[in-house]
Every structure is written in structure tokens, then in C-alpha cells.
Amino acid sequence: MAAWWDAVTAVMPWWAWALGAALAFAGFTFAWVSALAVLSAAGTHHGTLTPRQRRLARYASIASLAAVPLTAAVGLFALLAAAWALLA
Known part of the structure; x- marks a missing residue:
């Protein structure tokens, strides 16, 4: 496992x-904010939206919510790689 982390961290310096x-x-935070914004706007104006706009709001909220765990995983991986490169 240590050899694998050494190979990964050799790609870039720790500060990168x-x-x-x-x-x-930052992308994780933006994904949460955009998901909340889409859901609150769609909920507030639900009666005035056309069916197509409601469908697009649902797809936008699903896409934003799908980005949340992805960006969290990428950020955690990069943070662990930075710590490994700095401490090695």
C-alpha cells in the first residue's frame, strides 16, 4: 500500500x-449550493413552472446532488495524497 501511495504522489508535488x-x-460546496438553489427555486415556483421546466429542474437537482459525493471523494483523495507526499 505504501508503494502505491509513493507512486501516486510522485505524479505531482505536495502543494499541487x-x-x-x-x-x-470548493466544487463540493458549489454542488451543494446549486442543488439547494435549484430545489428551492423549483419548490417556490412549482405552480408557475411548465412541465418541461419542472423536468429540467429535477434533472438539474439530480445532477448537482450526484456531483456532491464525487467531489468529496476526489477532494479527500487529493488531501490524503498531499499529506502522504508532505510527510514522506
């Missing part, structure tokens, strides 16, 4: 992994 982790966590 840390920057990638920060950007992934």
Missing part, C-alpha cells in the same frame, strides 16, 4: 495535491 484538494472542496 493540496491545491487540487482545495479546488475539489
Whole structure:
């Protein structure tokens, strides 16, 4: 396992992994905010939306919610890689 982390962290320096982790966590926050914004806007104006707009709001909220665990996993991986590269 240690050899695998050594191979992964050899790709970039530790600060690049840390920057990638920060950007992934920013994407994580943006995904949550966009999901909440779409859901609250669709819920507030539900009666005035056409069926097509309701369907698009549902797809947008699903896409935003799907991005949340993905960006969290990428951010955590990059953070672990930065820590491994810094401590190794």
C-alpha cells in the first residue's frame, strides 16, 4: 500500500495535491449550493413552472446532488495524497 501511495504522489508535488484538494472542496460546496438553489427555486415556483421546466429542474437537482459525493471523494483523495507526499 505504501508503494502505491509513493507512486501516486510522485505524479505531482505536495502543494499541487493540496491545491487540487482545495479546488475539489470548493466544487463540493458549489454542488451543494446549486442543488439547494435549484430545489428551492423549483419548490417556490412549482405552480408557475411548465412541465418541461419542472423536468429540467429535477434533472438539474439530480445532477448537482450526484456531483456532491464525487467531489468529496476526489477532494479527500487529493488531501490524503498531499499529506502522504508532505510527510514522506
